[in-house]
Amino acid sequence: MYTSTASTISSMKTTISPSPNPIKKETFPPFENTKRLSFSSFKSLKCIHSPPSNPKRLTSCAAFTLSPSLTTKLVPSKLPHLITEFESLSQPIDLVKRLLQYAALLAPLPDSSRVDSNRVMGCTAQVWLEVELDEYGKIMLWADSDSEITRGFCACLVLVLDGTPPEEVLNVTAEDLAALNIGLHGGARSRVNTWHNVLVSMQKRVRILVAERDRKKDFDPFSSLIVSSDGVQAKGRYAEAQIRIKANKFSSY
Amino acid sequence: MALKLPSFKFLNPSISTIRSPPLLRKFSSSSSSLPVSASGTTLREASPASNSVSLGQLTRPDFPILHQTINNGSKLVYLDNAATSQKPISVLKALQEYYESYNSNVHRGIHYLSAKATEKYELAREKVAAFINAEESREIVFTRNATEAINLVAYSWGFTNLKSGDEVVLTIAEHHSAIVPWQFVAQKTGAVLKFVDLNEDEVADVVQLKEMISSKTKLVVVHHISNTLASSLPIQDIVHWAHAVEAKVLVDACQSVPHMPVDVRDLDADFLVASSHKMCGPTGVGFLYGKSDILSTMPPFLGGGEMISDVFLDHSTYAEPPSRFEAGTPAIGEVIGLGAAIDYLQGIGMQKIHEYEMELANYLYENLSTVNNIRIYGPKPSKGVDRAALCSFNVKNIHPTDIATFLDQQHGVAIRSGHHCAQPLHRYLGINASARASLHFYNTKEDVDYFIHALNDTVNFFDSFK
Numbered sequence: 001m002y003t004s005t006a007s008t009i010s011s012m013k014t015t016i017s018p019s020p021n022p023i024k025k026e027t028f029p030p031f032e033n034t035k036r037l038s039f040s041s042f043k044s045l046k047c048i049h050s051p052p053s054n055p056k057r058l059t060s061c062a063a064f065t066l067s068p069s070l071t072t073k074l075v076p077s078k079l080p081h082l083i084t085e086f087e088s089l090s091q092p093i094d095l096v097k098r099l100l101q102y103a104a105l106l107a108p109l110p111d112s113s114r115v116d117s118n119r120v121m122g123c124t125a126q127v128w129l130e131v132e133l134d135e136y137g138k139i140m141l142w143a144d145s146d147s148e149i150t151r152g153f154c155a156c157l158v159l160v161l162d163g164t165p166p167e168e169v170l171n172v173t174a175e176d177l178a179a180l181n182i183g184l185h186g187g188a189r190s191r192v193n194t195w196h197n198v199l200v201s202m203q204k205r206v207r208i209l210v211a212e213r214d215r216k217k218d219f220d221p222f223s224s225l226i227v228s229s230d231g232v233q234a235k236g237r238y239a240e241a242q243i244r245i246k247a248n249k250f251s252s253y
Numbered sequence: 254m255a256l257k258l259p260s261f262k263f264l265n266p267s268i269s270t271i272r273s274p275p276l277l278r279k280f281s282s283s284s285s286s287l288p289v290s291a292s293g294t295t296l297r298e299a300s301p302a303s304n305s306v307s308l309g310q311l312t313r314p315d316f317p318i319l320h321q322t323i324n325n326g327s328k329l330v331y332l333d334n335a336a337t338s339q340k341p342i343s344v345l346k347a348l349q350e351y352y353e354s355y356n357s358n359v360h361r362g363i364h365y366l367s368a369k370a371t372e373k374y375e376l377a378r379e380k381v382a383a384f385i386n387a388e389e390s391r392e393i394v395f396t397r398n399a400t401e402a403i404n405l406v407a408y409s410w411g412f413t414n415l416k417s418g419d420e421v422v423l424t425i426a427e428h429h430s431a432i433v434p435w436q437f438v439a440q441k442t443g444a445v446l447k448f449v450d451l452n453e454d455e456v457a458d459v460v461q462l463k464e465m466i467s468s469k470t471k472l473v474v475v476h477h478i479s480n481t482l483a484s485s486l487p488i489q490d491i492v493h494w495a496h497a498v499e500a501k502v503l504v505d506a507c508q509s510v511p512h513m514p515v516d517v518r519d520l521d522a523d524f525l526v527a528s529s530h531k532m533c534g535p536t537g538v539g540f541l542y543g544k545s546d547i548l549s550t551m552p553p554f555l556g557g558g559e560m561i562s563d564v565f566l567d568h569s570t571y572a573e574p575p576s577r578f579e580a581g582t583p584a585i586g587e588v589i590g591l592g593a594a595i596d597y598l599q600g601i602g603m604q605k606i607h608e609y610e611m612e613l614a615n616y617l618y619e620n621l622s623t624v625n626n627i628r629i630y631g632p633k634p635s636k637g638v639d640r641a642a643l644c645s646f647n648v649k650n651i652h653p654t655d656i657a658t659f660l661d662q663q664h665g666v667a668i669r670s671g672h673h674c675a676q677p678l679h680r681y682l683g684i685n686a687s688a689r690a691s692l693h694f695y696n697t698k699e700d701v702d703y704f705i706h707a708l709n710d711t712v713n714f715f716d717s718f719k
Contacts, residue, residue, distance in 0.1 A: 091325075092324065092325060092662045092663070093662070093663060096658070096659065096662065096663075100718050104718070124653075124654040124657075124670050124671040124686065125652055125654040125670075125686065126685055126686075145652075146652055146685065147652035147654045147655050148651075148652060148655050148715065148718070149652075149654065149655045149658050149659075150652075150654065150655075
């Protein structure tokens with residue numbers, strides 16, 4: 001009932017400055033154009049969960065694809081679009097319906113991924129999350145829940161954050177999502193706030209992935225400050241944060 | 254407001270029209286004209302089309318919070334009373350009066366305000382003692398909540414009395430707060446926790462419990478009323494079995510004390526805990542009842558002021574219970590508020606509350622059972638099987654959180670979803686979560702009607718997305 005009309009405004013592609021890595025993941029011809037959505041700002045959505053190496057990603061991809069977008073530097077460029085879209089819905093029931101529509105587009109995770117080690121801890125519904133880095137250093141996200149409304153939240157987060165650089169994921173706060181005007185029970189940091197729980201969990205995993213990647217690069221397994229003739233260099237999140245706070249309270253990556 | 258679905262017809266128009274009693278109606282013994290049948294009748298017998306006004310309708314004016322619209326104009330229907338109850342005006346006034354006119358620290362100063370605060374604080378202790386029929390008020394220890402009360406017993410009595418190989422018998426239907434403290438104790442002492450399953454009626458299996466009690470048993474920890482199953486346990490029998498092997502019994506009475514008469518001498522339990530906020534009192538206060546001879550032998554739980562007799566640099570001597578267990582400045586105003594809540598409840602009468610809630614419990618269960626594809630957990634009500642006025646349930650293929658979200662947003666109905674801090678029980682039932690509607694005496698059959706209608710609408714909504 002909510003799938004048919006195609007509307008392919010392409011503002012997404014126009015938003016951003018050129019990036020040396022223009023394309024995120026693979027596009028999958030078999031899935032393209034199979035099912036377009038009518039959501040106002042997200043045009044040619046393609047299956048967020050594209051692909052390849054892992055067969056689970058092919059499972060029942062609802063076949064919408066993010067246009068292989070270029071990305072902004074800081075806040076994920078898709079977030080304002082999502083906010084605009086949600087702001088246009090004045091009735092709460094329409095927000096719920098929209099979330100359920102997004103939920104329907106999110107490919108379910110296979111049972112092998114719906115395991116405790118992928119759980120997002122929270123009280124009311126189960127959420128599973130997988131995060132990987134692709135070959136270009138961009139974040140690949142998969143999420144699922146046993147609650148449909150929560151799946152909707154997951155779908156929105158995946159839509160906004162999948163394919164972005166780690167820094168973008170780390171820069172988003174639950175407060176940034178407040179403008180969506182749904183699901184912020186008890187404030188942005190409440191334990192029943194799905195946005196917050198899933199987002200924080202994503203960020204934790206992104207940090208781990210980035211740390212692992214950097215460790216491989218540097219062959220340095222320890223978080224520390226490296227003191228050398230070139231000066232002091234931060235290694236590890238805590239040390240980096242200390243340096244950054246000193247350098248500039250508001251500096252971002 | 255335009256948010257009702259096409260299928261949704263507005264419900265009982267009579268729901269919010271009860272304004273007759275004056276807003277500050279106080280319940281005292283003079284309220285004996287309440288028409289609630291004293292015989293604990295079932296729904297059908299008790300619903301004559303007379304002018305009778307239910308206890309719910311009579312008491313609602315005392316709870317200002319219930320009279321509001323939320324989420325785009327829905328009238329609030331509050332059905333999350335097992336999580337926390339609402340507070341009557343008399344409790345709010347007691348809090349305000351304390352802070353306005355005699356806020357001061359207790360048991361310390363000799364000045365007027367401190368003396369008055371101390372007097373009121375200790376008076377509240379006496380009220381609690383009388384409310385549960387304790388022998389003396391020093392058997393009541395004020396804590397932050399029931400969780401802290403259980404932890405107090407675990408850390409003080411448990412670490413002193415349990416050793417490797419000793420057994421603690423619990424049921425799988427216990428609240429996390431009655432399980433986790435004993436896991437801490439078990440890990441450190443080597444004591445063993447043994448869990449009783451449910452029987453075929455989905456009630457904690459007392460036959461199994463009886464068999465599980467042995468000479469190794471040192472403690473039995475059980476709920477009085479289950480916060481998920483709505484079932485009750487025969488505490489007197491359990492205490493009898495436990496005492497026969499010289500084991501102690503701790504009763505989690507959080508879901509019984511607010512809803513029915515509870516008499517600790519009758520139950521003969523060694524420890525009993527409950528929380529103020531579930532019984533129309535403020536948050537931040539709970540209490541532990543402990544038999545005085547047992548409390549006297551227990552070491553302190555927290556160190557600080559109030560709990561000591563003399564402090565030297567290398568050791569201290571401890572005050573007698575209950576001071577021994579009330580280190581630091583307590584929640585004075587809140588304890589006094591709890592005293593006011595007890596006055597309010599006793600003004601109505603716990604037996605009357607219980608009978609009215611039994612009627613509501615049956616009405617809720619019968620009506621909820623009519624919803625398509627619903628599964629209600631716990632025992633089926635029948636002769637001899639009373640359920641508390643709450644139902645945990647699931648509707649096939651709809652997540653309880655989705656149900657709770659939609660009920661709240663579209664209909665202003667507040668219910669709980671999740672595992673209700675009873676994960677082992679949910680696991681046993683083969684579910685991750687459930688929805689729960691829980692009532693108190695200020696709820697009405699109209700609230701239940703509204704809820705059922707809203708739930709049917711919710712189910713239709715989600716079904717339309719499949």
